[in-house]
Amino acid sequence: MPNILLTPNNAISAKLIVYPDQQSVNGFDLGVIAIPKSNTTYQFDYLVTQNLQTLGSYGSNNRG
Numbered sequence: 721m722p723n724i725l726l727t728p729n730n731a732i733s734a735k736l737i738v739y740p741d742q743q744s745v746n747g748f749d750l751g752v753i754a755i756p757k758s759n760t761t762y763q764f765d766y767l768v769t770q771n772l773q774t775l776g777s778y779g780s781n782n783r784g
Contacts, residue, residue: 722768724748729763736762 724740741751756762 721745722748722770725767726750727765729765732760733762733764738762738764 721743722745724743726738726740728734728736728738735754736756737753739751739753740748742749
């Protein structure tokens with residue numbers, strides 16, 4: 721499952737309170753709390769990363 725970070729680029733975009741919705745391995749939709757206004761451009765930066773599963777536990781070979 722991807723990790724998704726969305727950041728608004730201006731105050732108009734921030735008012736939407738956008739969040740990633742319906743996440744899957746194939747993508748995601750954008751959910752909003754406020755209703756978007758027509759004829760308005762909203763701008764966001766986004767970063768999508770993938771979780772990697774590891775085998776074993778971290779530090780299991782440490783001797784203290």
